[in-house]
Amino acid sequence: YLCAWQKKCYEAGLVGCDYPVEYGGGGHQGFQRIANQEMSRAGVPYLINVIGLGMAAPTILHHGTEEQKRRFLPPLLAADEIWCQGFSEPNAGSDLANVQTSAVREGDHWVINGHKVWTSLAHFAKWMILLARTSRDDKYKGLTYFICPIANTKGVTVRPLIKMTGETGFNEVLFEDVIVPDSLRLDEVGKGWTVAMTTLLHERGAAEGAGGGGGQSLEARIEALIELAKRTRRNGRSLWEDPVVRDRIVRLVVRAEAFRQTFRRARVEALCDHPMRIPLQSKLLSSELVQDIAAVALEVAGPYSTLYLGDDNAPDGGQWPLAYMNSYGITIAAGTSEIQRNILGERVLGLPKSK
Structure with missing residues (x-):
């Protein structure tokens, strides 16, 4: 039903607002952020094609050919085709440039072999944005970026990974002699790292509401x-009357408001002194705040915080322990908090590299 929900939102003009009309968008620059924030405020279901909206679409718009934009963007926005991301590998997570999945050119197509992991939505995605190694000569220049077919594709095996919450949102994806036409390559051969940085920039920025709408x-x-x-x-009294509890919650309120005001100011183009600063700060601050909100909620719930989904006695239906466990993945995805701080320090503030 989430695919149908996104399609209704798209038909109502709430998805793809910023995208050019010729690619299925609304042509209203700046409207998407507002639509996303209002949907989140209303507590509506999230938009299922979150990877497509937050990562694949802006990457295709920036690096894709005219044919690729017209082919992929309209069904992506309408959730007619779901997308996943093929970046992380068993030995290439934080060190993304260590990707070992290979792509070997044979005429007008590429043969993909390798192993991707922590791949959200791969179990029903049709397409994957894939970073693969096309040369061993250079760690960064040896990478190339592809749009890879996933659903019902010969040589592709998708295996679910069980999270500590009991959910199966993550997957590992294995490639064995998978054929990808050269027409599905994004940008030039050897430019994969540059294209991947565009994707990561938008993945981190999605935390501020620039990607998919809905959710909380x-x-x-x-x-x-x-x-x-x-x-x-x-x-004998409400915990809201406890000054210690109120102080903990008020500190969270102040952080959330500071976050909102910081990025309202930073969105003014004249004040944006570094293009990486906003998405990096956004991802870092919002992910840690989400984790801290859930942690305080567990303290407030006390022993009842051990009750999980499905227990009638669980506060708020057991959402808080689920939120707390999921929050650790949020601080890791798209680069850990430590990595975000390193990048901000080195590339934005110009500090010496950590040893």
Whole structure:
């Protein structure tokens, strides 16, 4: 039903607002962020094609050929075709340039062999944005970026990975002599690292609401935490009346408001002194705040925080332990918090590299 939901949002003009009309978009620059924030505030279901919207679409728009843009963007926006991301590997996570999945050219196509891991949505995606090694001569210049067919493709095996929450949102994907036409290559051979940086820039920026809409906003999470504190009684009174609890929650409110105001100001082009600063800060601050909100909620719930989904006695249906466990993945995905700080320090602030 989530595919149908995104399609309805697309038909209502709430998805693809910023994209040119000729590629299936609305042609209204700057509207998508507002639409996403309003959908999050309303608590509507999230947009299922989150990787397509937040990563694949902007990458194709920036690096794709005219034919690729017209072929892939309209069905992506409408959720007629779901996308996944093939970057991480068993030995190439934080060190993304260590990708070993190979692509060997044979005439007008490429033969892909390798192993990708932590691939969200691969179990029902039709396409994957794939980073593969086309040369061993140079770590960075030896990478090339492809659009790879996944669904019902010979040589592609998708295996689910069970998370600690019991969910199966992640997958590992194995490639054995998978054929990809050269027409599905994005940008030039050996330019994969540059294209991948475009993808990561948008993946990190999606945390601020620039990618897919829906889901739960920071404000909604804090409001739910406040309601939990008001309902939870200890020693005969509501925890919302406890000054220590109120102080913990108010600190989260201040951080959320500082986050919102920082990026409202930074979106003014004249104040954007470095293109990487906004998405890097956005990903770092929002992911850590999401984790801290969930941690405080577990403290407020006390022993009841051990009750999980499906237990009638679990506060808020057991969403808080689920949110807490998932929050660790949020601080790791698209680069850990430590990596974000290193990049900000070295590339934005000009500090010496860490040893």
